[in-house]
Amino acid sequence: MSAIIEIKDLTKEFKVLERREGLKGSLQDLFSRNYKTVRAVDNVSMTIEQGEIVGYLGPNGAGKSTTIKMMTGVLEPTSGTILTNGIVPYKNRSKNAQEIGVVFGQRTQLWWALPLVESFKILKDIYQINDKDYNDMLDLYRSLVDIDPLLHKTVRQMSLGQRTLSDILAAFLHNPKIVFLDEPTIGLDVAMKANIRKLIHALNKEKNTTVILTTHDMGDVDALCQRTVIIDKGKMLYDNDIEQLKKFFGSYRILKVRPTGELETQAESIKNELEGFSVRIMDDWISILVDEEKAGVMDVLGRLQRSYKIKDMQLEEISTEEVIKKIYEGGVN
Amino acid sequence: MKKKDLRFYLRIYFKILAQDLKSKMSYRADFIISTIGMIFTNIAGFVSFWIIFRNFPSINGWSYYEMLFLYGFSLIALTPVQCLFDNNWNLRIAVYSGDFIKYCFRPVNLFFYYQSEVFDIKGLGQLAFGIGTLAYSWHHLGLGFDILMLLKLIVFLISASVVMVALQNAAAATCFWIQNSFYVLDLVTRFKDYAKYPITIFSPVFRFIFTFIMPIAFIAYYPSLVILRPDNIEILSLFSPVIAVVFFWISYKIWMHGALRYNGTGS
Ligand SMILES: Nc1ncnc2c1ncn2[C@@H]1O[C@H](COP(=O)(O)OP(=O)(O)OP(=O)(O)O)[C@@H](O)[C@H]1O
Numbered sequence A: 001m002s003a004i005i006e007i008k009d010l011t012k013e014f015k016v017l018e019r020r021e022g023l024k025g026s027l028q029d030l031f032s033r034n035y036k037t038v039r040a041v042d043n044v045s046m047t048i049e050q051g052e053i054v055g056y057l058g059p060n061g062a063g064k065s066t067t068i069k070m071m072t073g074v075l076e077p078t079s080g081t082i083l084t085n086g087i088v089p090y091k092n093r094s095k096n097a098q099e100i101g102v103v104f105g106q107r108t109q110l111w112w113a114l115p116l117v118e119s120f121k122i123l124k125d126i127y128q129i130n131d132k133d134y135n136d137m138l139d140l141y142r143s144l145v146d147i148d149p150l151l152h153k154t155v156r157q158m159s160l161g162q163r164t165l166s167d168i169l170a171a172f173l174h175n176p177k178i179v180f181l182d183e184p185t186i187g188l189d190v191a192m193k194a195n196i197r198k199l200i201h202a203l204n205k206e207k208n209t210t211v212i213l214t215t216h217d218m219g220d221v222d223a224l225c226q227r228t229v230i231i232d233k234g235k236m237l238y239d240n241d242i243e244q245l246k247k248f249f250g251s252y253r254i255l256k257v258r259p260t261g262e263l264e265t266q267a268e269s270i271k272n273e274l275e276g277f278s279v280r281i282m283d284d285w286i287s288i289l290v291d292e293e294k295a296g297v298m299d300v301l302g303r304l305q306r307s308y309k310i311k312d313m314q315l316e317e318i319s320t321e322e323v324i325k326k327i328y329e330g331g332v333n
Numbered sequence B: 001m002k003k004k005d006l007r008f009y010l011r012i013y014f015k016i017l018a019q020d021l022k023s024k025m026s027y028r029a030d031f032i033i034s035t036i037g038m039i040f041t042n043i044a045g046f047v048s049f050w051i052i053f054r055n056f057p058s059i060n061g062w063s064y065y066e067m068l069f070l071y072g073f074s075l076i077a078l079t080p081v082q083c084l085f086d087n088n089w090n091l092r093i094a095v096y097s098g099d100f101i102k103y104c105f106r107p108v109n110l111f112f113y114y115q116s117e118v119f120d121i122k123g124l125g126q127l128a129f130g131i132g133t134l135a136y137s138w139h140h141l142g143l144g145f146d147i148l149m150l151l152k153l154i155v156f157l158i159s160a161s162v163v164m165v166a167l168q169n170a171a172a173a174t175c176f177w178i179q180n181s182f183y184v185l186d187l188v189t190r191f192k193d194y195a196k197y198p199i200t201i202f203s204p205v206f207r208f209i210f211t212f213i214m215p216i217a218f219i220a221y222y223p224s225l226v227i228l229r230p231d232n233i234e235i236l237s238l239f240s241p242v243i244a245v246v247f248f249w250i251s252y253k254i255w256m257h258g259a260l261r262y263n264g265t266g267s
C-alpha cells in the first residue's frame, strides 16, 4: 500500500464582496468595497491509500466540494499542500487530469448533443486510450450494467439517472488512479442508486481505483465506504473506519415507544422525566437515544411503564446516519 | 503516452466537429431554417451596402469596387471567428453558473477544449458570400492574378482573421473579472461592423482608436491595402501579420489567466 493522496494543513479562503443593502448601499459599493474572507476549508490533513473508498461527509456548506476542487487541481489552495500521485495538482493540472476522473453531481461533462458512444470515442482520443484497453473497459461495463441501450442515446435525451450513470462510466473510462464523485446519487431513485453503488463497488475492486465520494445519503456510505472523513465548517471532525465509528456508538441504542394519549404532550412529559436523554418524535414514534453504559434499555422502559401506558415499542441499533448526525452535533473528537 | 502535438489536437478537433455536424444535420428542419436565415442575413447586409455606396463614384478616393473589395475581404476574415470561436458567446453564462468548471478536468489545453465544443456552421455562408464579392470586385478592378498575389491574399486574410479572434477572446475573457461582460463583447462585435470601411473616412481620433486601441482596421483595411494599392503600402499593412500574432498571443494569455484563476461557484 502506498499513499496516493497526501493532504497537509490544507486551507482555502474565498474573498467575497459584502454587498450593502438598497440603492444607497449599491452606490457605496461602487466606491468602497468591503471584502469578507470565508474560510471554506480550514487546516485539513489526511492521507489516502491506493484502492480505498473514502466517504467525505459533512453538512451543506462544510467545504467538501471545495476540497475536491483543490484535489483535482482546479482551485489553488490558500495554504497547505496536496500531492496526488506525487504531483502538485494545481501546478500540473493537465498531468493530474490524466490520472483522475471527476463527476460533479448534476453537471454533466459529456457532449450534450452527441450519443454516449461518440463521447466515449472522443475521450478515448483525449486520454490516448489504446484500442484494447478501451474495448476491455466497455466489456467490463457491459458485464456490470446494461449500457447498450444508453450508448446510442444522446446525452440530452437521457434521464437524470441515465446521465449520471453515463458520467460515472466516462470518469472511469481511462482507468484513472483516482475518481472523485461529488454527490453522484443526488436526485436518483432507489433502483438507480443501487445500480450506481454496485458499479462503483465493482470498478473499485476490479481496477483498484481510489474513490473519494461525497454524499448526503448514508445508504451510499453503508454500501461503499470502509473509511469516512467528516468535516464541518471547513474543519475536520473525524477520520476513521466506519466500523470504528459504529463501535464508538455501539453502546447507544434507540428505544422507540408509542404511549397512549397525544404524542406531542407525552413526548414533552417524557423529555422532562428522562433528563439527559435525547428524546424526539420520529414518524409517529417517540424515539429515545439510550447510552447503555449509563442506563440499560430495560431500566428506561421500566421507568416509563410506571408512569405511562405503552401501546407498542421497538428497539433499534443506531444507524450510520444517527452516528454521523451525532458527530455533526459535536459528539466525538 | 504520446506527445500532445498539433496532430493530436487536430484529430480531436475534427472528431468533435464531424460528430457535431452529424448531429446538427439530423435536426433537419432546424438545419434548413438556419441555412435560409443565414442566406437572408447576408443578402440584407449586401443590399444595404449597395444602397449606400452605389450612388457615390468614390468616397475619399475609394472607388465603389474598392469598397466592395473591402466588404468581401472583411466577410471572409470574419468567418473564422464566427465558425470556430462562437463558444466565446457562451463563456459568460458558463462562468456565472459554474458550468465552466467541467472544462477544467481534461488533460488538454483548456482554451482549445472550450472552443472545440462549438462549431457554428452558419459562418460558412458568410464565407461563400465573401469569396463571391471579393472575386467580383477583383475582376472589376482589373487587379490581375498570379500565385504571389494569391499567397499574399491568404497570408493577409489569415492575419485579419486572427486580429478579430484576438479581439473577441479578450472581450469574452472580461467575464472572469466582471459580471456584465456581455456589454464588452457586444461592443466589440458592433465595432467590427466598421471594419469594412476604409479607415481614412473616419476622423483622426477614431483612426487612432481603430488602429491601436480596438484594432479593427487590421481586419480589412490595412491588410487589403497590400493587394489594392501595392504601390504605396502603409507600413502598418506590412506589419499586420506580426501585429495579429502579438494580439492573439496577448488575448490568449488574458483568457487563460482568467480561466486558471477561476474560482467557480459553491456546489
Ligand atoms: N467560488 C466561491 N466563492 C465564494 N465562496 C465559495 C465559493 N465556493 C464555495 N464557497 C463557500 O465555501 C463554503 C463551502 O462550500 P462547498 O461548496 O465546498 O460546500 P459543500 O461541503 O460541498 O456543501 P454541499 O453539501 O452543500 O455541497 C460555503 O460557505 C460556500 O459558500
Ligand SMILES: [Mg+2]
Binding pocket: A064, A065, A066, A182, B266, B267
Ligand atoms: Mg458540494
